[in-house]
Amino acid sequence: MSVAETQTFAKIRRFPILPERGKVSLFEILLLVVCVALVAARLPPSMGDVLLLTFLFAGLGLAWNIAGGYAGLISFGHAAFFGVGAYTSTILFVHFNVTPWLGIWCGALLAGIFGAVLALVCARLRGPFFILSTLAFAEVVRIGALNWSSLTGGPEGLSIPPTASLINMVFTSKTTYAALMLGYVVVVYAISKALEASRYGYYLLAIRDNEDAASAAGVNPLQGRVAAMALSASLTGIGGSLFAQYFLYLDPTFVISPEISFQFALLPAVGGLGTAIGPVLGSLLITPLSELLRSNLGNAAAGLHLVIYSAGLIVVMLYFPGGLAGAIAKLKRWRPFS
Amino acid sequence: MSALLEVHNVSRKFGALMAVNNVSFSVGQGELLGLIGPNGAGKSTLYNLIAGVLPPTVGEIVFNGQKVTGWKPYDVARVGIGRTFQIPKPYRQLSVVENVMLTAFLREKSTAGARKLAEATLADVGLADYFGTPVNALTVGLLKRLEVARALAMQPKLVLFDEIMAGLTPTEVGVMTKFVAGLPERGITVVWVEHVLYAIMKTATRMIVLNRGELIAEGLPVALARDPAVVKAYLGEEMDFA
Numbered sequence: 391m392s393v394a395e396t397q398t399f400a401k402i403r404r405f406p407i408l409p410e411r412g413k414v415s416l417f418e419i420l421l422l423v424v425c426v427a428l429v430a431a432r433l434p435p436s437m438g439d440v441l442l443l444t445f446l447f448a449g450l451g452l453a454w455n456i457a458g459g460y461a462g463l464i465s466f467g468h469a470a471f472f473g474v475g476a477y478t479s480t481i482l483f484v485h486f487n488v489t490p491w492l493g494i495w496c497g498a499l500l501a502g503i504f505g506a507v508l509a510l511v512c513a514r515l516r517g518p519f520f521i522l523s524t525l526a527f528a529e530v531v532r533i534g535a536l537n538w539s540s541l542t543g544g545p546e547g548l549s550i551p552p553t554a555s556l557i558n559m560v561f562t563s564k565t566t567y568a569a570l571m572l573g574y575v576v577v578v579y580a581i582s583k584a585l586e587a588s589r590y591g592y593y594l595l596a597i598r599d600n601e602d603a604a605s606a607a608g609v610n611p612l613q614g615r616v617a618a619m620a621l622s623a624s625l626t627g628i629g630g631s632l633f634a635q636y637f638l639y640l641d642p643t644f645v646i647s648p649e650i651s652f653q654f655a656l657l658p659a660v661g662g663l664g665t666a667i668g669p670v671l672g673s674l675l676i677t678p679l680s681e682l683l684r685s686n687l688g689n690a691a692a693g694l695h696l697v698i699y700s701a702g703l704i705v706v707m708l709y710f711p712g713g714l715a716g717a718i719a720k721l722k723r724w725r726p727f728s
Numbered sequence: 729m730s731a732l733l734e735v736h737n738v739s740r741k742f743g744a745l746m747a748v749n750n751v752s753f754s755v756g757q758g759e760l761l762g763l764i765g766p767n768g769a770g771k772s773t774l775y776n777l778i779a780g781v782l783p784p785t786v787g788e789i790v791f792n793g794q795k796v797t798g799w800k801p802y803d804v805a806r807v808g809i810g811r812t813f814q815i816p817k818p819y820r821q822l823s824v825v826e827n828v829m830l831t832a833f834l835r836e837k838s839t840a841g842a843r844k845l846a847e848a849t850l851a852d853v854g855l856a857d858y859f860g861t862p863v864n865a866l867t868v869g870l871l872k873r874l875e876v877a878r879a880l881a882m883q884p885k886l887v888l889f890d891e892i893m894a895g896l897t898p899t900e901v902g903v904m905t906k907f908v909a910g911l912p913e914r915g916i917t918v919v920w921v922e923h924v925l926y927a928i929m930k931t932a933t934r935m936i937v938l939n940r941g942e943l944i945a946e947g948l949p950v951a952l953a954r955d956p957a958v959v960k961a962y963l964g965e966e967m968d969f970a
Contacts, residue, residue, distance in 0.1 A: 592833065
């Protein structure tokens, strides 16, 4: 090996192969390259839809994971934050002609406030009681959106005029949307990785694992919970706005549904709770699977796609309790020749 | 010796039960105060009052010249009171070094700095070989040492030890006793609840005895062993067989 080769090799060796806390791994770099290539490949529109939804839900799963995975605040009400984000940017755009590029941040802020309020109100609740209250919270937001017709359009919904332009954040090409969604994933992923490596990330894990011990270590558990939920809600709100800009139509029953909430929780659960790579792997597996099953089997045998989908989930939950990320971590310790 | 911790007439009621009844004592800077008493004497409740887990019903607690009565545990920790839990409360999903890093963060804000401090503290208590070990793989003795490391990694002014010898082998007790005895020299004042009496009798500079929530004796370890009130609390009344 030449000197140059040795040096390059040494540089590569500084990156671990598989994802690790606080480090960028070759696996993550490779995954990003593949994702960029998929966007650049300009897939046919039907595949483009699947791709951009996979990215969007990976970002939303990552956002959920900050509260549900790291801080242990399992929420089945994140559709509320998704809805708050989506409606805020859309209402600002449709009623007040504010560009979504600005509205998206207003949505994030408002969703963050909603998240902080939820965490404060449910501060004393734990386990199943907390989960149920998040579910109820989302229902309250949904019913509120249904009835405040002057603002949200009520059950008839709210449409974004499909005039494509950069300032309107409306595009004709699926590739542009896919690039936008990929950008969202990269940002939320970077935030998750930075959190994992920082003091605050450890604080959340401590609060999740043992509140008394965390308190004795100088950590304020309520403050940690509120901050985690606010950040998670805020990032979910951004995802909501992006979804609105792609789908161009919002209606409370669809956008703020329990099904959407469950989906956010499911992706990290399948991929690996409390890891940054988990929700991404979860979405890469689950989103295309559910979309393809629906489009291929939806007409021929109604409901069959859900059966196959659920069976797949059961298999993953049974055999990979740590999720896909847990399976990878096991692979790292696997020494076949020793 | 100036008083680092002062407990003034502190009581705590649970319903009709006086778990801690009008207790006053002080701990001087650099002392190693032993706190003993039979089961149910109120030792753990007293710790919880000092550490802020429970507010006292009446009374006042002053630490380092500052009134800390009724403060929250995290605020008490931040002014420099570390503690161990009688039943270890580790973060089950984190490794040994990460468990200790969480208290080290009180002194070292960066992850790398906290890791260094945590590793040094772990080496101190003899856990140098266990940095990356998952907590679930530790034996009781090792878990107790982890508790000690966690309390010390925040570099407290005062540390409250709660039965750190329980479940340890005699050899381990010897090593740990020596370690605890060395803490005051390093600027860490110690209050120590212990049932392994021979360990604490040897090490403590002064002892106080609790029984049924009340402070019944105070003094040097040797003197206390002969104190009739203490003997009675531990062994009951002397019987007359005549």
